[in-house]
Amino acid sequence: MDPEIHNPTKFFIRIEFKDKNADDIKREGWIAWERSRINRQDDPVEVLVGGTKDRLLDLIRFERAAQGLDPGNRQLLAQKAEFFSRLPTAPGANLSLTDVVQHPLAAELRLAPEEVLDVIAGAQRLKMAVRGWVAERHLKDTLARTAGITYCQPINKEGAADLHVRFEEGPLLTIECKNVLRETDSKGLPRLDFQRTRASKADPCSRYYSQDDFDVVAACLHAVTESWEFRYILPNYLPQHGKCEGKLASNLRVDHNWQSDPTAVFRAAANARNS
DNA sequence: CCCCATCGTTGCGCCTGCAT
DNA sequence: ATGCAGGCGCAACGATGGGG
Numbered sequence: 001m002d003p004e005i006h007n008p009t010k011f012f013i014r015i016e017f018k019d020k021n022a023d024d025i026k027r028e029g030w031i032a033w034e035r036s037r038i039n040r041q042d043d044p045v046e047v048l049v050g051g052t053k054d055r056l057l058d059l060i061r062f063e064r065a066a067q068g069l070d071p072g073n074r075q076l077l078a079q080k081a082e083f084f085s086r087l088p089t090a091p092g093a094n095l096s097l098t099d100v101v102q103h104p105l106a107a108e109l110r111l112a113p114e115e116v117l118d119v120i121a122g123a124q125r126l127k128m129a130v131r132g133w134v135a136e137r138h139l140k141d142t143l144a145r146t147a148g149i150t151y152c153q154p155i156n157k158e159g160a161a162d163l164h165v166r167f168e169e170g171p172l173l174t175i176e177c178k179n180v181l182r183e184t185d186s187k188g189l190p191r192l193d194f195q196r197t198r199a200s201k202a203d204p205c206s207r208y209y210s211q212d213d214f215d216v217v218a219a220c221l222h223a224v225t226e227s228w229e230f231r232y233i234l235p236n237y238l239p240q241h242g243k244c245e246g247k248l249a250s251n252l253r254v255d256h257n258w259q260s261d262p263t264a265v266f267r268a269a270a271n272a273r274n275s
Numbered sequence: 276c277c278c279c280a281t282c283g284t285t286g287c288g289c290c291t292g293c294a295t
Numbered sequence: 296a297t298g299c300a301g302g303c304g305c306a307a308c309g310a311t312g313g314g315g
Contacts, residue, residue, distance in 0.1 A: 125304060129287035179288070186297065193288060198302085200284065207301085223288095251299060282311080290303080295296100 002046050004068055017048065025050040030058065032078030034071070047075040073107070135220040136162050136177045138228040143175075148263055165216075167263075170270030173215040177230075180254060182223045190224045192252040194238075205244035211235040215269040218262075219254045231258035232265040234272065 001015060017035075024031045030051040051059055066074050106113045120126050136154060143165055144152045151166035155174070163175040180190035194217075199207035217238070219231045237257050241247040259265050 125287080125289085128289070129305085132287040181288075195301095197285065197287075202283095204301095206284095250301095277315090279314085280312095283309090285308085286306090287304105291301095293298105293300090295298080 001048055002071070002074060003063060005046050015048075017050075021048075021050060025052060030055050032075050034075065047071045047078065049078050131179060131222075132177075135179050135222060135228070138222075139163060139175070139177045139218055139220065139230055142228070142230060143262060146262055148266070163218075165266065167266040167270050170266075171273045173266060173269050173273065175216045175218055176209070176214040177218045177220060179220045180223050184224060185253060190219065190221055190254040192219050192254055193250070194248065194252045195250040205241075205247055208241050208244050208247035208250055209235075210247050211238075215273065216262075216265055219252075219258060221254070229260070230262070231260055232262045233258045234265060234268055236272075 015035075017033075021031070021033060024033075030049075032047055032049045035046040035048050049059065049062065062078060066077050069077065103113055106116055109116060111119070120130055140152055140154060140163060143149050143163070148168050149165060150168060151164065151172070153164050155162060155164055162177040165173045165175055167173065178192055178194060180192050183191070185191055194209060196207050196209070199205070212235070214235065217233050217235060219233075221227065221229050221231065231254050235248065238252065239249040241249050
């Protein structure tokens, strides 16, 4: 069965299939078929996979590779057993998974995954934009591995902070993730362009952040150090904006006030929230 | 009342031009 | 030479309001 179609699983599931399917499984050892749904045309098509018991590990390998695939690609992959079979790959068949199963985005764009990467690499502005979300992804991975972090998910909403994080049993904290600029200042300190893309027409100060827009700011140093490392700070440690009352300055330096260990910063942020 | 076009706002940071 | 303010390319989304 397709795990994604039955996620979440509220009850025990019973499925039925034809004797013919069972015969095919015994004979072939491994087959995939489309589940027939009489009078249920509106439901999504589900691709079932059957194998003999010695193929259990193949089934796990297959479901790993097939997670989230649409039914067509799921069936296509299921029929290419050489990609997850216990048997050695046939001589000469030097294919990779991506040759058979396109990432959904690559399929939508009608490009090979490598071609999508070429497009990104070839468009300066696009690459720049992607780097922002990649930094966010690395931050999520970094925090997820950090002791004490019990929850860590992207927020993915316009106008909101980037990441939701919970430290131990504390409140849900919002994290703003920003890449530093490529060029450091004259003292070698990384610079952080800390403002929104544009201000609203009515209020020029709306371009700047204020202290309570998020609980923690994370600066990604990759543009300077070429390593996906982060520095953390509480917004109330940041300098005030010179002109806009209650806003934070937009030209920041990642200096000694920024911590490389997130733990103390998150603990302080949680305390600030609770008080 | 529904459909739509339009406007305003936002996400990525980087870049230019002016002030010092 | 350096710092800072503010504009920029591209594209998506939500609110708004006019037309039928």
